[in-house]
Amino acid sequence: MTNITRPLALAACLGISTLALAATGPAQQKVLDQYSADAKAGGGAFAGFSAARGKALFLSRSATGKPDTPSCTTCHTEDPRKAGQTRAGKAIEPMALSVSPDRYADLAKTEKWFARNCDSVLGRACTPLEKGDFITFMVSQ
């Protein structure tokens, strides 16, 4: 049972709209599966990804990264469904998968941006758990 189908089944049971969750394609699932495998390989207990933890990470402010980028929201805004803006003024497509269905489909591209932005915002690499949580949140939006 994958991490995405479980909440999907739960949402269906509860009669909640599954529109946003249904947007997760096989490509995104493959990326999530990779992070899930990485999280398990890292040792410790892994009990699946959490959209709530992903949301908290997205909204959090950090003092350990580069001063111009204290949060993901510095460039992406607090609403994942809205377009963001780079510090140089270029538009950034929304982070929510429901609005930007091509996101999180390419592991190399996803890794490139986590590597850059986790360093810029947090001053360190993100863990596989954080990456999976982040995508799980964005997939739910």
Place this chain on the structure above:
Amino acid sequence: MFKIVSMAVVAACLCAGAGQAAAQAAGEAAYVKECAACHMAFPAQLLPARSWTAVMQGLASHFGENAALDAASTTAIAAYLAAHAADAPHMDRHALRGLAANATPLRITETPAWIREHKGEVSAADFASPKVKTKSNCAACHRDAARGIFGDD
């Protein structure tokens, strides 16, 4: 004999030229894809090659952000920028005017040529206006900036 050798040399040069052209095209495509994800793909001729080398070596700390790239993309983009820099052969050297030979500006907006072109014409308030936001937003005023055309729009 001489004829055959010279033909071989010409053929070798043509092949090398074609290979270089392909590498340059790949470098340019990578430059636009990777760098223009965040900002305009600034025309290479606006900085000397030494500046581009410094920029490409410092991507992990790129004007306040980590913009690191994989090694292959970094090499291809660096080669393209160096080959089209202000001091590359056959390039317009306008951007070098007034620039000290030992100066390695990391920002186009730090070059004497850029400062001279904008002095008295564009105010600090203009640059700060919502439509412009930053000096690096050339296209706010120069419509064809990405193509390297900076007429007085």
